[in-house]
Amino acid sequence: RALREVRWNPVGTGPLKFKEFKKDQFAAFTAHDGHFAGKPAFKSLTFREVPELATRIAGLVSGEFDIIVDIPPDQIPVIQRYRDIEARSVVLENSHVVVFNSNAPALKDKRLRHALSLAIDRKKLRDALWQGKNYTPNGHQLKSFGPMYDAARKGYVYDPERARRLVRESGYNGRAISLRMIPNYYLNGMEAAQILLEMWKAAGINVKLDLVDNFKQVRAKGIEMHLWSNTYRLPDPSGAINILYGPGSGMQRSYKFWTAPEAFNAAAAIVDTSEDMQERAGAFRRMLDIFEEEMPITMLYNPLYTYATKKRLDWKPYPILYMDFRADVFRIRR
Structure with a gap:
């Protein structure tokens, strides 16, 4: 039972505090304001599972999402047409x-x-x-x-x-x-x-x-x-x-x-x-x-990995599948 509780109610040392998880839907977190690297730039963060690329892009354009993942190279020009969003790519290690x-x-x-x-x-x-x-x-x-x-x-x-x-x-x-x-x-x-x-x-x-x-x-x-x-x-x-x-x-x-x-x-x-x-x-x-x-x-x-994000997010993807939300590397331009 203890292992099960730890798995579904994890406690770590990062900038996020676990809130809720629903399989095949989302994982929700709140900011850990007392993090040693400083107070995160947001109050909450939610990872949503959205398998359809068109739905992810539409959600980003509409403002429902702030960052989306898995953008194929042929869709990068589509992203770049919009004034307030952009593609950020890196070849993965x-x-x-x-x-x-x-x-x-x-x-x-x-x-x-x-x-x-x-x-x-x-x-x-x-x-x-x-x-x-x-x-x-x-x-x-x-x-x-x-x-x-x-x-x-x-x-x-x-x-x-x-x-x-x-x-x-x-x-x-x-x-x-x-x-x-x-x-x-x-x-x-x-x-x-x-x-x-x-x-x-x-x-x-x-x-x-x-x-x-x-x-x-x-x-x-x-x-x-x-x-x-x-x-x-x-x-x-x-x-x-x-x-x-x-x-x-x-x-x-x-x-x-x-x-x-x-x-x-x-x-x-x-x-x-x-x-x-x-x-x-x-x-x-x-x-x-x-x-x-x-x-x-x-x-x-080694694949090209492309995110699409709101331009106001001051954030750079790493060449590994790891997203860093610490206050010193993830900022929001007002």
């Missing part, structure tokens, strides 16, 4: 990926996993879905990693001829491979999936799309591939690849989608524990080499 269950019979041969990756024209995906305003990282890393960043790494490349050759060499028999996803969970996710199916078909790989309601169903028995996103929680591999794919990760332990080589896990331990930056960087490069050779996932892109 979050990578959309395809997860391969390398322990599934259909995907045990890594040549087929490589073929699935090599068949993806990521530039075409970015141009079609994001108007070329985003990017694909060169490996599971970001420039913000600083001295840990491997600028010379090629990352995940497009090579359809090699993809077709690997399909033949793998002995793939043409059976349909399942790609599971939650429809409309990710912006442009359905569109990306449909394009991927055509790219894989061109390489001689038959993939079917299986739509489910939640991630429990995504990872249920029979999983072969699924769409996912990877957030870089820290600008360092210890807050990214190690959490998501390291020896203690769900990928290795809970879901068992990948049996990592011991060398990968040993390098992950060095990244997590060494105080020598050169040693850590070398271990990280070994991790990426193994990761890209084993191919437990392939990367698609």
